[in-house]
Amino acid sequence: MEHTQPAEDLSLTQQPLTPEFGDPEDPRDEAPDGSDTVVLSLFPCTPEPGNPESDAGSSSPQGNSLKHSTTLTNRQRGNEVSALPATLDCDNLINKPDERGFTPLIWASAFGEIETVRFLLEWGADPHILAKERESALSLASTGGYTDIVGLLLERDVDINIYDWNGGTPLLYAVRGNHVKCVEALLARGADLTTEADSGYTPMDLAVALGYRKVQQVIENHILKLFQSNLVPADPE
Structure with a gap:
């Protein structure tokens, strides 16, 4: 009587998960310049040293500066959840x-x-x-x-x-x-x-x-x- 364990017949491979896009909540995850879609978010923006456009005497408060974020959310990319876990059989x-x-x-x-x-x-x-x-x-x-x-x-x-x-x-x-x-x-x-x-x-x-x-x-x-x-x-x- 010979019996071969299934481990010898089938190999189970696990493919690594590769994220398709960044975290939509992370403002540091920015696309390269020239992106077609821009989503505006309000974040404190600290002037970089040596930046000629930074003006210490600017009338706009630092905390109200606009920082352009090019990160897209899942909904904007068209990725909708097709089924909730509670509805699965x-x-x-x-x-x-x-x-x-x-x-x-x-x-x-x-x-x-x-x-x-x-x-x-x-x-x-x-x-x-x-x-x-x-x-x-x-x-x-x-x-x-x-x-x-x-x-x-x-x-x-x-x-x-x-x-x-x-x-x-x-x-x-x-x-x-x-x-x-x-x-x-x-x-x-x-x-x-x-x-x-x-x-x-x-x-x-x-x-x-x-x-x-x-x-x-x-x-x-x-x-x-x-x-x-x-x-x-x-x-x-």
């Missing part, structure tokens, strides 16, 4: 899938972004959504060994034994990645030890075949606890 955006069917929650779980996962869940992200190949947020978090995210998702009653088209369950992926803590968390919540991968391996078979001793010990201890809990004490005579 947040539920639709927060669960919007990409071309692979990955939602923001699935991506955040795949990359171990615990705070993003917590934020998305609080704002109504659906942890039950499956991608096009039945990948789930839980499976991808288990693949990466992100135990805290696995715990958050399990609190939302997601299917702990979800089987995807790559032939794996969250437990099988956790075993395959040798993620001991994640295996413990999944077993504690009732993950099925009998589910086989497409290769025919159970989680225990996979741990033995890969030589993961700690994972094998965790599974053995869990099986022992299951046997002990099923023992019925004899009735005293």
Whole structure:
């Protein structure tokens, strides 16, 4: 069973934001001389030393001098706000899938972004959504060994034994990645030890075949606890 994390298939690039124009409230942000549009603003204008046009005896008060500003506001440039944030369909955006069917929650779980996962869940992200190949947020978090995210998702009653088209369950992926803590968390919540991968391996078979001793010990201890809990004490005579 081979599983490739989405990080190897898709590269997320963030393009730097480049401001298109200056702050309309900043009088120091001036366009070059000869601009066609001029917006007048009232600002105190201090005469520059050595400027022949500056006259200390001028009758106009210094505080009432006009300073020409060529800065244009967004409205003057024709940039109008098309929609207010309050009118956006947040539920639709927060669960919007990409071309692979990955939602923001699935991506955040795949990359171990615990705070993003917590934020998305609080704002109504659906942890039950499956991608096009039945990948789930839980499976991808288990693949990466992100135990805290696995715990958050399990609190939302997601299917702990979800089987995807790559032939794996969250437990099988956790075993395959040798993620001991994640295996413990999944077993504690009732993950099925009998589910086989497409290769025919159970989680225990996979741990033995890969030589993961700690994972094998965790599974053995869990099986022992299951046997002990099923023992019925004899009735005293």
